[in-house]
Amino acid sequence: MFRSLLACIALASLAPMASAQEAVFQTKSLTPEAALTAARAALESCRKQGYQVAVAVVDRGGLTQVLLRDRFAGPHTVQVSADKAWTAVSFRTSTQTLAADTQAGKPMSGLRALPRFLAAGGGLLIEGGGSVYGAIGVSGGPGGEADDACAQAGIKAIAASIEF
Secondary structure: OHHHHHHHHHHHHHHHHHHHHHOOOOOOOOOHHHHHHHHHHHHHHHHHOOOOOEEEEEEOOOOEEEEEEOOOOOOHHHHHHHHHHHHHHHHOOOHHHHHHHOOOOOOOHHHHHOOOOOOOOOEEEEEEOOEEEEEEEEEOOOOHHHHHHHHHHHHHHHHHHHOO
């Protein structure tokens, strides 16, 4: 009987510890070096195709980690690339998908009125091993498909280091 009582007391004392552990969580983030590698690879991919672009990499919370602008990229590309990356990570989907899903007359069309929301190709999630690490946004190519291709090249450059 005494042992049963001690066992119950021991189990009861562990319950608060379990609650405390559930009150916090851990996340994985890209290092600045990985974000820079992705941005450089995207910029280089666009350069090889003759495009002058800006590339932004944001963390999982939408904060810019890296922003690169090629010499002759238009001044608008800085904000647009950052907004594409922010949009992709905020909605956990590509901006090309959002461009289709938020067309006028569609149920999600109201999202286009949100500040920073940018529904045009060029914003992709950076994911690996079941985790979202952030997003990459490219602006300045001749259309969303071109921006997407450069963003994909950036992700490919770090894929081996974030997959597990």
